[in-house]
Amino acid sequence: MRKVLRWLGYGIGALALLVLLFALWAWFASSRVLGRVHEAAPERLSRPTALQLADAGRQARINGCISCHGDRLQGRMMFDGGPFGKVWAPNLTELAARASDQQLAQALRQGIGHDGRALFVMPSPMYSRLSDQEVAALIAWIRAQPRHGEAVSPNQWGPVGRIVLALGKLPSAVDRMEEFRIRQPFDTGPEHQAGRRIAATVCSECHGPDLSGGEPAPDVLAPGLSLVGAYDPAQFTRLLRTGVPPGGRDLGLMRQIAVEDTSHLTDAEIAQLYHYLRARSERVQDPAAR
Numbered sequence: 001m002r003k004v005l006r007w008l009g010y011g012i013g014a015l016a017l018l019v020l021l022f023a024l025w026a027w028f029a030s031s032r033v034l035g036r037v038h039e040a041a042p043e044r045l046s047r048p049t050a051l052q053l054a055d056a057g058r059q060a061r062i063n064g065c066i067s068c069h070g071d072r073l074q075g076r077m078m079f080d081g082g083p084f085g086k087v088w089a090p091n092l093t094e095l096a097a098r099a100s101d102q103q104l105a106q107a108l109r110q111g112i113g114h115d116g117r118a119l120f121v122m123p124s125p126m127y128s129r130l131s132d133q134e135v136a137a138l139i140a141w142i143r144a145q146p147r148h149g150e151a152v153s154p155n156q157w158g159p160v161g162r163i164v165l166a167l168g169k170l171p172s173a174v175d176r177m178e179e180f181r182i183r184q185p186f187d188t189g190p191e192h193q194a195g196r197r198i199a200a201t202v203c204s205e206c207h208g209p210d211l212s213g214g215e216p217a218p219d220v221l222a223p224g225l226s227l228v229g230a231y232d233p234a235q236f237t238r239l240l241r242t243g244v245p246p247g248g249r250d251l252g253l254m255r256q257i258a259v260e261d262t263s264h265l266t267d268a269e270i271a272q273l274y275h276y277l278r279a280r281s282e283r284v285q286d287p288a289a290r
Contacts, residue, residue, distance in 0.1 A: 030162040036117065038118055038174055040116070041106075043109065043132075045135060045139070046136060047133070047136065053140060061260070061264045062261055063123075065092075069090070073145050074091050074148040075091035076089055082158065082160075083158040083159055085157040086153070087120070088155055089152075091149055091150065092142050092145075093148050094147060094150060098114075100114075107124070109128045109135060110177065111176075120172050123205040124173035124174075126202075127201075129180070129201045179209055183209035186280050188276060188280055192276040192279050195272035195274070195276025195277065198265070198276075199225070199273055202273075203273075211224060211280070212224040212225075213287065224286020226281040228278060229278055229281030231246070236270070237270050239258065240265060240270055242255070243255030243256065244258075
């Protein structure tokens, strides 16, 4: 019996050592991921038009700047994932006071922070599709906002988050950039270019680079947008304004995005988006459509 207990003790000790070694590996591997410095490419910022400058605040809402960073861009906790970690959207009014236009543009379109490290949970791959003038207008609008508060907490990664990072299961904005460059929404012709552009810059963060479906959050699946072929214009407008589909079921994240972001699209923009997605649905069958 004593011999059995001794070997049981050896087994438990060996298992504890393996767990400790794995935890140390996950810590150092995730720290390496988080600490990696990237070299940003120079950004070309063109002078925005008066109309773009006047519309920048609305564009900030449509593109999710307000819903993530707060009504006054003061920053906020986006979610508390317990053992996964806590993710914060930074205070943009504080950040703009110490970052250059180049650094802000690189964060927006390249997913690289002012310290050279990759950003996480930042839709830079989608913003990489914004024009030089659109980005310049957004930066000018951010700088025009009064400063509120101080810097918020950096992201805090728990043990589960550390393991996910170490295993490469949580790609940064930098990691996702090439996929968005290659996988463009299907081109249905010049008559639908305005709607295609809205889809590429507003819908792709959740529904995937080419709109064939995506995973905007862990275990949250967004369908491919060929399903829009089943909507009529009134149903589609209601969806983008309220997040409520035909039948009235709760779409969760989509309802939140509709109320906070896409409800600020104009009727003309919604119509352009609808006609593009209807034309796309006639030519593309998404595997993730449901």
